[in-house]
Amino acid sequence: MAELKRIDEHVSTAELIPAKTPKNPRRRTQMNTSTKDEIKGTLHEVKGKVKETAGKVTNNPNLQAEGNAEKNTGKVEKKVGQIEKVFEK
Numbered sequence: 001m002a003e004l005k006r007i008d009e010h011v012s013t014a015e016l017i018p019a020k021t022p023k024n025p026r027r028r029t030q031m032n033t034s035t036k037d038e039i040k041g042t043l044h045e046v047k048g049k050v051k052e053t054a055g056k057v058t059n060n061p062n063l064q065a066e067g068n069a070e071k072n073t074g075k076v077e078k079k080v081g082q083i084e085k086v087f088e089k
Contacts (some may be wrong), residue, residue, distance in 0.1 A: 001068065003078070011066075011067055019025030032080045032084075032085070032088065033081075033084065034082070034084035034085040034088060035081065036081070036083060037077055037078070037080050037081030038077075038081035038082060038085075039077070039079050039081075040074075040077055040081075041074045041075065041077030041078025041079070042078055044071070044073055044074030044077060045070075045074030045075055045078065046073050046074070047067075047070055047071075047074070047075055048067045048069070048071025048072070048073070048074055049067065049071055050067065051063055051064075051066055051067025051070060051071075052064050052067030052068050052071060053067070055067055059070070063079065070078065
């Protein structure tokens with residue numbers, strides 16, 4: 001077998017090591033807490049509406065009241081997120 005000769009002797013090892021690239025070039029930034037509060041509020045609001053409607057359909061006043069309470073909690077949480085956004089600026 002023939003010996004292999006190194007033809008790139010003039011190249012330093014630093015040039016052979018690729019530069020570190022981010023694993024995900026489209027890295028996401030962290031969401032603001034105000035945005036998270038708004039999203040959670042919307043989620044609770046929708047969940048409350050579903051429970052409230054399910055309580056009406058099944059004639060279950062407890063489920064209807066629970067849904068109404070969760071919907072109102074979601075509205076408050078959503079409003080808190082909106083207020084936080086105003087103070088962030």
